[in-house]
Amino acid sequence: xxxxxxxxxxxxxxxxxxxxMVDAMSVAANASSIYQEGRKAKGIIERARDxxxxxxxxxxxxxxxxxxxxxxxxxxxxxxxxxxxKPVIIDTLLVSSIEHDSVLKAGQFIADxxxxxxxxxxxxxxxNWISQRLAQLSSDGKTVLMAVMFAxxxxxxxxxxxxxxxxxxxxxxxxxxxxxxxxxxxxxxxNKIGAHFLxxxxxxxxxxxxxxxxxxRSDAYAFQPLIRGGGQEAYxxxxxxxxxxxxxxxxxxxLVGVEDKFSDLAAMRDQLEDGLEGxxxxxxxxxxxxxxxxxxLPNVEAETMLISLDLQGxxxxxxSACSSGKVGPSYVLKAMGYxxxxxxxxxxxxxxxxxxIDHVKQFVKAFNQMVLALKPTISGNEKQPSAx
Numbered sequence: 001x002x003x004x005x006x007x008x009x010x011x012x013x014x015x016x017x018x019x020x021m022v023d024a025m026s027v028a029a030n031a032s033s034i035y036q037e038g039r040k041a042k043g044i045i046e047r048a049r050d051x052x053x054x055x056x057x058x059x060x061x062x063x064x065x066x067x068x069x070x071x072x073x074x075x076x077x078x079x080x081x082x083x084x085x086k087p088v089i090i091d092t093l094l095v096s097s098i099e100h101d102s103v104l105k106a107g108q109f110i111a112d113x114x115x116x117x118x119x120x121x122x123x124x125x126x127x128n129w130i131s132q133r134l135a136q137l138s139s140d141g142k143t144v145l146m147a148v149m150f151a152x153x154x155x156x157x158x159x160x161x162x163x164x165x166x167x168x169x170x171x172x173x174x175x176x177x178x179x180x181x182x183x184x185x186x187x188x189x190x191n192k193i194g195a196h197f198l199x200x201x202x203x204x205x206x207x208x209x210x211x212x213x214x215x216x217r218s219d220a221y222a223f224q225p226l227i228r229g230g231g232q233e234a235y236x237x238x239x240x241x242x243x244x245x246x247x248x249x250x251x252x253x254x255l256v257g258v259e260d261k262f263s264d265l266a267a268m269r270d271q272l273e274d275g276l277e278g279x280x281x282x283x284x285x286x287x288x289x290x291x292x293x294x295x296x297l298p299n300v301e302a303e304t305m306l307i308s309l310d311l312q313g314x315x316x317x318x319x320s321a322c323s324s325g326k327v328g329p330s331y332v333l334k335a336m337g338y339x340x341x342x343x344x345x346x347x348x349x350x351x352x353x354x355x356x357i358d359h360v361k362q363f364v365k366a367f368n369q370m371v372l373a374l375k376p377t378i379s380g381n382e383k384q385p386s387a388x
Contacts, residue, residue, distance in 0.1 A: 002313045003359045007204075007352030008153050008181060008292060009317055014206035014255060014353060017248045021208065024247040031241050032232060041243045048250025052213055055253040056179065056198055057189035062216040064236040065246050069180045069201035069212040070102035075226040075237070076176045076197045076214065077107025077147070082222045090174070091142040094133065096125045096149065096159070097335040103147050103178055117148065122286045123157040123336045130164065134171035144171070150179035150188060154319035154332045154348055155283035156292025158186070165194020174221070180204055180212075184256045184353065185265065185289045196221045202245070206353050207252030211245040265351050266290035268360050272349065275364035277371050278378060282333065282346060291352060294319065296345040297371065298378050303327040305347050305370065312366040319348035 004012060024044055029037030031045050046060070053060040066072045079090045093109045096117040106114050115133070118126045125148055137144050148164045151157065161177055168175040177195035182188040184205035190198045198215040202208055214223065214236070229238030269290055273281055279295040297305065302318040306327065309316055318327045329343035349363070371378070 002315065003362060004315045005349045005351060005355065005359065005363060006315050006317045007355075008156070008289075008319070008348060008350035010203045010209060011184070011206045011352045012354060013208060013248070014252060016255060017207055017251045020251040021244050021248040024244045027243060031243055032230070041241075044243055044247045044250075045241055048246045048253070051250040051253040051257070052200065053215065055183055055188070055257055056200070056215055057191050058198070058215045058217065059219075061219055061234075064214045064216075064233045065241060065249075066212045066214060066237055067210055067242075069100075069178070069199055069204075071226065072199035072201075072212045072214045073100070073102040073147075073176070073178060074105075074107045076199065076223055077103065077109060077145075078224050078226070079109060079113070080224045081174070084220045085222075088143060088174075090145045092137055092144045094130070094144060094146040094173075096147065098123055098125075098152050098154075098332045099147060099149055100153060100178060100180070103149070103176075117146075119335050121337050123152055123155050123283050123332065124286060125159055125164065127160060127163055127167065130167055131171075134167055134173055138171045138173075144173040145176060146173050147176045147178065150177055150182040150193070151186065151289050151292075152283075152332060153181050154330060154346075155294045155336075156181075156289035156350070157283040158287045158289065161193045161195070168196075169194055181289060183253070185291050186262065190215055190217050197223070202249035202252055205252050205256050208245045208248040211242060211249045213249070261353070262290050265355070268351055268355060268357055269293055271357070272351075272360045272364060275361075275368070277368050282336070282338075289350075291350050291355075293349045294346055295349070296342065296347070297374065298345075299380055300374055300377055301327075301344050302347050304374075308370045308373075309347075309363075309366060312370070314363055314366060316347055316349050318346065 027041050029041045031041040049060045049063045053063050081088050093114045094117055098119055148159055150161055165175055175195045176197045177193055179188050179198050180201045196217055200213045202211040227238045273293055282294040329340050330346055333343040
């Protein structure tokens, strides 16, 4: 039996979600239609909107459904928005150097408008740098949008988002928080964070792939639609709504709200890390998501470990696979100050809603057997063949 330990990439569909989605498939109507079937489809969407909003402490009217987290991020990353009905032009985008690619690509901003927020050796954004740069930009009369994620998808390191939100408020900046890795692993509250916009993705918490959301802290803040056409999602995102997918997102959000297993995940993660031989753990000196371990072995490339573990029945990842499927160096580790060699050697184990302690024990046993087989390479007595 295979063991899936890559929940930060995509969490398997929860059985309750699958069942609910199958039921929703019988609602064969457009949610914009005014007849009974259309109203039923609309009701399904609004129930999901309520659930997603409740999951992050927001109001339902602040939730806009999208096709996923990447679209949600791209929608906010535009130089135009409005506040209380008045247009606002963003002059400068501050982006942390460890953001997901969908944020690092910076949407519709041009290179001259973008500045990178540095991180320290633990992968935490430099609050002093943010404070000083916001003060300078404010004194220069610049309008700023800042993007800092809730937790890093590779290391699991939690960012000081409440402090970032406070700095944004102090200096009149706008704040986008990619919270896609948060729900199901940590409590996420848009009001405590102080973000103007929050982005989410269903498949990270046991919902379906292809569904995400933008959450606004207040309806005073409005974004420019990325996809235009009809008036769906209160004119925030055109196109016939994915009723089945949105329903699945809503059910997953409801389950996250009642299944607080953070401490269970942390206990399993700690047992896993305690059992692994000879590893370096990235970000372990600071607060992390309770499910994430980002580790490396000396002189062993990630691809070698991934192939070995896959053959033993374990699905884990490097956290940095490019579109070709090859494993490249982690830009997150490089931003943290690690070398190319170190950035090529890390693999990520991420637990989730269906992980059991026996899975952890099996993985530890398999990993340590791999370490034993790779001892000549780890000790530097044998040159590791290229995996390319």
